[in-house]
Amino acid sequence: MKDQAESLRAMIQSMEQPQPEAGRSQCTAKIITVSSGKGGVGKSNFTLNLALSLKTYGKKVLLFDADIGMANIDVLMGVRPKYSLYHLLKREKTVSEIIEYGEGGLPFIAGGSGLTELFTLSDQDLHYFTGQIEEIAAEMDYILFDTGAGLSKETFQFIAAADECFVVTTPEPTSITDAYALIKVVSGSRPDVKFKLMINRVADEKEARFVADKIKLAARRFLNMEIALLGYIRDEAYVMNSVKRQIPFTIAYPHCAASRDIRQIARTLAEESEVKQEGALTGIRGFLQKWLLRTK
Numbered sequence: 001m002k003d004q005a006e007s008l009r010a011m012i013q014s015m016e017q018p019q020p021e022a023g024r025s026q027c028t029a030k031i032i033t034v035s036s037g038k039g040g041v042g043k044s045n046f047t048l049n050l051a052l053s054l055k056t057y058g059k060k061v062l063l064f065d066a067d068i069g070m071a072n073i074d075v076l077m078g079v080r081p082k083y084s085l086y087h088l089l090k091r092e093k094t095v096s097e098i099i100e101y102g103e104g105g106l107p108f109i110a111g112g113s114g115l116t117e118l119f120t121l122s123d124q125d126l127h128y129f130t131g132q133i134e135e136i137a138a139e140m141d142y143i144l145f146d147t148g149a150g151l152s153k154e155t156f157q158f159i160a161a162a163d164e165c166f167v168v169t170t171p172e173p174t175s176i177t178d179a180y181a182l183i184k185v186v187s188g189s190r191p192d193v194k195f196k197l198m199i200n201r202v203a204d205e206k207e208a209r210f211v212a213d214k215i216k217l218a219a220r221r222f223l224n225m226e227i228a229l230l231g232y233i234r235d236e237a238y239v240m241n242s243v244k245r246q247i248p249f250t251i252a253y254p255h256c257a258a259s260r261d262i263r264q265i266a267r268t269l270a271e272e273s274e275v276k277q278e279g280a281l282t283g284i285r286g287f288l289q290k291w292l293l294r295t296k
Contacts, residue, residue: 029062029140033162034198036169037178039070039149042200043168045243046233046262047146048076049250052104053266059141062099063108066158067148074110077102078246081110088132089125095132103248142269151182160190166230170201171211180215187223196230198265208232231265233258 034047044067051061065073074081083098099107137143145162147155159165165186169179183195197215199208212229219227233239238256242249250259 028134029060029137029143030164031137031143031145031162032164032166033066033145033147033155033158034166034168035147035151035155035159035182036149036167036175037151037180037182038175041149041168041170041175042233042239043149044072044146045076045239045249046168046198046200047144048073048106049248049259049262050266051108051142051144052106052248052250053263054142054270055104055106056263057266057270059270060139061106061142061144062136062140063106064143064145065108065111066145066154067111070148073108073146074100074102076243076246077106077248084110089129091128095136099136103251150178151185156186156189159186159193162193164194164196166196166198168198168200169211169215170199171207176211176214180218183215183219183227184223187225191225195225195227197227198230199232201235202232203235205232231261231268233261 034043034050036043044065048063051063054061063073079100079102081100083093083100085098087093088095088098095109098109100110101107145158147158167179167183169175179197186193187195197212199211202208202211208231209229212232216227216229219225234257236257238253239249239258242252245252249256250262253259
């Protein structure tokens with residue numbers, strides 16, 4: 001483990017002063033995890049439709065299904081992926097070759113069984129994986145990781161390494177409690193993680209702010225941290241109908257309230273100006289640096 005950490009650390013240092021490549025941008029994707037304290041809150045559906053909405057604002061987005069054992073982004077789009085992360089880690093395919101395309105030409109990577117192996121990589125395999133991710137990150141504005149519900153070891157690692165974590169909850173008391181618990185546990189070990197709340201299945205904006213204020217107040221009082229409200233999505237039958245049809249609701253019902261809500265969230269993200277602290281690492285470099293924490 002020590003050799004692995006040292007070698008990856010050396011690789012990150014070499015990325016500090018990147019050499020420009022002809023025809024290739026030095027920009028790197030913002031890495032966001034989407035998580036929830038419990039299952040059944042619409043996390044994956046939100047992630048999928050957010051990615052599609054960001055694309056409508058001219059953003060290049062890669063969706064990474066990082067839900068071990070319950071990966072279902074492909075099901076929501078009615079797509080059967082030929083390859084997954086497993087084929088990348090086994091070096092049978094490159095990252096470009098395992099990318100599938102769903103509704104609206106949305107690129108995504110199916111996780112599958114390969115996600116478990118991601119956390120037990122050898123030194124050489126870790127180099128290969130990070131090199132592949134860096135390659136695709138240079139072509140994207142966002143990489144969205146749809147993680148598993150709850151807080152497994154793997155989910156924790158993705159949250160801790162990403163630039164931001166969007167926590168999805170609903171007005172149900174158990175969902176609120178579990179969302180706060182996830183934030184509490186992660187912040188206890190990684191106080192630098194940036195969280196934003198997304199309230200799903202609300203009646204209106206008033207209910208969304210009521211739910212968000214509960215979590216924000218508890219976080220401020222007991223965790224000494226501020227959490228922003230990313231946005232909310234109203235509850236309506238169109239969303240469930242789209243799941244049954246295996247068509248994202250922003251495509252099946254573009255004019256419904258839920259679609260308008262998620263486009264507002266995407267618009268806010270697309271218009272955000274990047275304010276980076278001096279010396280701070282974000283995007284793929286920050287992801288790799290934080291990933292080192294698991295080898296210590």
